[in-house]
Amino acid sequence: MRKSRKLASKLGPPPDSDPANQQSKHRRVFDHLLASIQSGELKPGDRLPSEAELGKLFNSSRITVAKAVHDLQRMGLVTRRPGAGTHVMTEDRPTGRTFGLLIPQLGLTEIFEPICHGMMRTHFARPDALLWGNSSVSAQDSTKAAEQMVQSFISQKVAGVFFAPLELTSDKDAANRRIGRALDRAQIPFVLLDRCYLPYPERSPHDLVGVDNRRAGYIATSHLLELGARRLVFFGEEFAANTVDARITGFHESLRFHGIKPSWEPTWRGSPQDEAFVHRMVNETRPDGIVCANDLTAARLMQVLIGLGIRIPEDIRIIGMDDVRYASLLPVPLTTIHQDCAGIGAVAMATMLERLEHPELPIRDIMVPVRLVVRRSCGAHLQQKQSHSESK
Template sequence: MKKPRRLASKLGPLPQSDSGAQQSKHRRVFDHLLASIQSGGLKPGDRLPSEAELGKLFDASRITVAKAVHDLQRMGLVTRRPGAGTHVLAEDRPSGRTFGLLIPELGLTEIFEPICHGMMRTRSARPDALLWGNSSLSVQDSAKAAEQTVQSFISQRVAGVFFAPLELTSEKDAANRRIARALDRAQIPFVLLDRCYMPYPERSPHDLVGVDNRCAGYIATTHLVDLGTRRLVFFAEEFAANTVEARITGFYEALRVRGVKPDWEPVWRGSPQDEAFVRRMIDAARPEGVVCANDLTAARLMQMLIGIGLRIPEDIRIVGMDDVRYASLLPVSLTTIHQDCGGIGAVAMATMLQRLEQPELPIRDVLVPVRLVVRRSCGAPLQKEKHSAN
């Protein structure tokens, strides 16, 4: 039996605490183990230190360590053997497979590029290739481009497809269903990224990897309420994905739990670049704070509000979702919900590989945790980042 190497040589130096961000102990353990596996510090067949050893090393509880190790196991990176401990999973599968990336919004939003890079950085994906489909430069052309891309993937007989369903167009539902039917007929498995293409409570028969959007909406809303903001609205564009509906559900739930009973219309759907619509919302709801469906909507709304003479956060507080790269560079740095896009990509690849190897597994929703990043737009004292509990 291979003898375990010393902790320092297996895991490398522990990261120094980041003075700009308070990282949960679970995340610190998980990230360091994942980095050690991906860098080759922990090699296939190596035994991880015991949960007791890891707990001592990271000054974390055994429950916290077990959760981090379980997350690695769920990603297909480690295996637990009774009486033998936890080992890095050795790769024993055919290589040379090609997967297609069907992401119509790749050129329109920032979250999917780091998701794709997360797939490519995953150790288990290195023998395989990712085929990037053509992305559309406009929402109007996205449905046609996506259907052309899926036919190209079918003709090339890719091993599987990562599919982020269309949104923000009236054609999205019909186009998404046509794409799904085409892949099913071709018997090509696909993993959904970020969202399902069927409206709640319907559920497609395919694995989904994303974040807990209801939780994201809840965290953003309770943050504003706890700052003393009572008159809140949720702002979203029309034809948004059902992830937005889940965020709205979390928004309503947070209002209920915090005892806020709106006597105004709390949800507004329209363009943040439509001045007449934005003014109508301001006059009708008189909001003290706005929870936006995503950072792009928040950025556009911020620009409009500043343009009509309102101050952020003095007159209106804003929270977004996604934590895209420009969120901290807006005229007023944006408080937002951070998604671990690289982690979503890694989990999506592990889910795809497991689906190929075990097609009989039940359909799964795999949700990566989110956290709140506090910046100026919410009006909170600027201290350390505030994290979710999940």
């Protein structure tokens, strides 16, 4: 009990107790505990303060605290034992293992670099080593490079592989299946990053760590609708990962919930750099808002729309997904859905280690929470100006 109280004093007070903060109390408790575990402030084996102590520390109900702790447990970061309290997961495991990073499009998709850094920085990874594959190939060459990396990892007898399946190539599904079969034949466990390698509704027999993409699509779409947009379009590239399909599902669910029945084609798949295609999409749908599959698509689409003389957000509101580093630096700072990439990396490493120790565990989908980041591209500031002028 004395140690638990000492940890409570070390944890608090929370960094932001302003009630105007957009984060829910649950989110503040979860984020603060997660950061304390990832930084090593809460070490393996440490007992967390009791729910009552955490409730006082964060000025939250026990139900709110219990939900935050339960989310950490689902992510494999803490363990709860009746009568013994909640403890940070221990590291009772062999040391010095080597894991492979099978991320063939690492240099093409920005979320994976911070995910990998999250793996390396978490205390769960020490003293294990990570083998990075080649990230300098183009999307067209990534299939061949990925299959070469698999054979290299197998020959080096790595302890496990973190696999982000191929996308944006017409042969991605067949190539991903071959990679999965090769690792299974070699009896090398692997954890999927961001997405499954089988097309929905199939599900591979391997753990997956990512975000709830359906929910992300719903949140992004609802935000634009709540700002007054009514003619919404979802824009993504062809042959994208099945995470985009999930985001499209959330997009349509939000439209239905808000009573929007499109008389236009609401889903467009193509290159955001194809000016003729973008021009046709704008002419045929007359959108007042666009939900983009990711921030890269949003950035490229924004450039083309501006070149066509379309004002953002005055004419068309835009929202992206991922919250990559350059999102706030675009010509119009991008509203987006933030992924905790470092958190995904840390949880992926914890999931791998637990899988190695307990291979009999059921297969898991572990979803790290997302949050909305509001910037100028969605036009929220226009709404605020209008409300201010009406109140005068």
